[in-house]
Amino acid sequence: MKTLHEVEQELNFWGWPQDKWELVVGNTTLQFNPKTMIMTWIVMILVLLFAIAATRNMSMRRPRGAQNVLEMIFEGIRSLVNQNMSPQKGATILCVVVTYFIFILFSNLIGLVPTLSSPTADYNTTLGLALCTFFLIYFMGVKYKGIGYFKHYVQPFVFFLPINLLEDFSKPITLTFRLYGNIYGGEVLIAVLLGLLGGWAHVFGGFIASVIWLAFSIFVGFIQAFLFTMLSIAYFSLAVKEDH
Structure with a gap:
């Protein structure tokens, strides 16, 4: 049985840099994960291509293909x-939460492609999304x-102030680690399955274990994208609701 580190080394089909990039700004050192950054750009390009395919040659009478999918998601x-x-207040954030769902879904599912990984398996990505929700609240x-x-x-x-502050500041934390934990956990489990396969771990970039775990991972990917979007909507609604 191979260790998790050995499996990750064998799955590094594209030769991703193993060391983080560092940027020194004054007395602060910023670290960047090159693999996460590359995968995030790939996801953004895929989302853009999906949006172009769904809105190009749109038909009101006979929508088909990507247009149907986008319309179902939007509606x-x-x-x-x-x-x-x-609806008047909801229109302010509608495009934001639709983008949340599509981007997170693509990010979750791209990790199922052998040799690739999910940007949402990095807590920096999920923290960035959670902070967007936090400031939008x-x-x-x-x-x-x-x-x-x-x-x-x-x-x-008035003495509820610390409790109410703690409740608000816990929102981005829970959003971050709920999404990150589920997606990262799925990728670790695939690596563990590959470790059990021994010498077959690297075959087709981990294709065997990916297929074994495929159905459940797709389900988790959809559910986590939906939960992040739904919780963001709930937080926004609490911020704008009328006091009684």
């Missing part, structure tokens, strides 16, 4: 948004409630 998420807030709150949005920190009593 489904719009329905969720309108169930949680008024405040944007939505201030946009529709003004400075009065911050009154909820001292409700129902």
